[in-house]
Amino acid sequence: MNGLVAVAGTTLHVEQRGEGPPLLLVHGGGEDGSMLAGQAAALAATGYRVITYDRRGTGRSGRANWPGEGADQHADDAAALLATLDAAPATVLGVSSGGVVALAMAARHPEAVARVIAWEPPASGVLPDAATINAAIMAPIEAHLREHPRDYVGAQALLFNVVLGVPVSTDDPGFAAARANAEPMIRDDPTIVLRPFTAAELTAVPVTIAVGTEPNELVGAAAPVLGKLAGVEPVIVEGARHEVYLTDPAVLTALTALVGRTGA
Known part of the structure; x- marks a missing residue:
């Protein structure tokens, strides 16, 4: 089943491979399922039935009751x-804010999840100063939108500056695909990342927290806290940058295979 699928009071655009x-495979902010096609194909080639989709409010999916509860x-x-695709329990690989969604799946729907792999989740909600951190990140973005209402592309560039730690311009060709998803990134992701977690929620199913060697400050602070809650040490992938899943699908494909073999 590919195309639009009716679930939970909305429609989600779905593609399956293998x-x-x-x-x-759960995409991050500024992304949609189509941007993960290379990563999905690489995983499918190793023997998975890979399901990608556009999150509610993003891409080709519906916007009923959105934004909602993060x-x-x-x-x-x-x-x-x-459940609709008769695909539970599934391995859930969430990237960036999609990693926070994957962890929320483990917390709320452990029966649907065989294992979670969360790649560089910016889970500020597990930090003691979460509200302060979020407010500091969002302050220049909110100021920009007050001055330039609905300029989500400009606001997205400011947020990318923080997330990626490098300047991003509104006409940067490397972010052309992401600009189509600027509005959901700005309106939805700041709530997604504030989701708190408990040890009970993150020990119901096997969880892997994975980061590159130089995660941004927020990811770097959240990863050990998430690992402690889940009772695991974060996996460090040498040389991998935050959006490695868009540039080198072999990295997370190898990580998924390693987790499957060792339970890391």
Whole structure:
């Protein structure tokens, strides 16, 4: 089943590749399912039935009751999608804010999840000063939108500056695809990342937290806290940058294979 699928009071645009155990790939902010096509194909080639989708409010999916309850709304959508596709329990690989959604799936729908792999989740909600951190990140973005209402592309460039740690211009060709998803990134992701977690929620199913060697400050602070809650040490992938899944699908494909073999 590809195309629009009715779930949880909205429609989600879905694509499937390959055959084998199900693997749900959850995109991050400024992304949609189509941007993960290379990563999905690489995983499918190793023997997975890979499911990608546009999160509610993003890309070709519907916007009913959106934005809603942040990571929990998206976790409920994803679990409902897996049930509709007869694909539960699935390995869930979430990248960036999609990693927070994947962890929320483990918390709310452990029956739908075989294992979670969260790649560089910016989970500010597990930090003691979460509200302060979020306010500091969003202050220049909110100021920009007050001065330039609905200029989500300009606001997105400011947010990328923080997330990636490098200047991003509104006409940077490397971010052309992301600009189509500027509005959902700005309106939805700041709530998604604030989702708090408890140890009970992150020990119901096997969880892997993985980061590159130089994660941004927020990811770097959240990863050990998430690892402690889940009872695991974060996996460090040497040389991998935050958006490695867009540039070198082999990296997270190898990580997924390693986790499958060792339970890392």
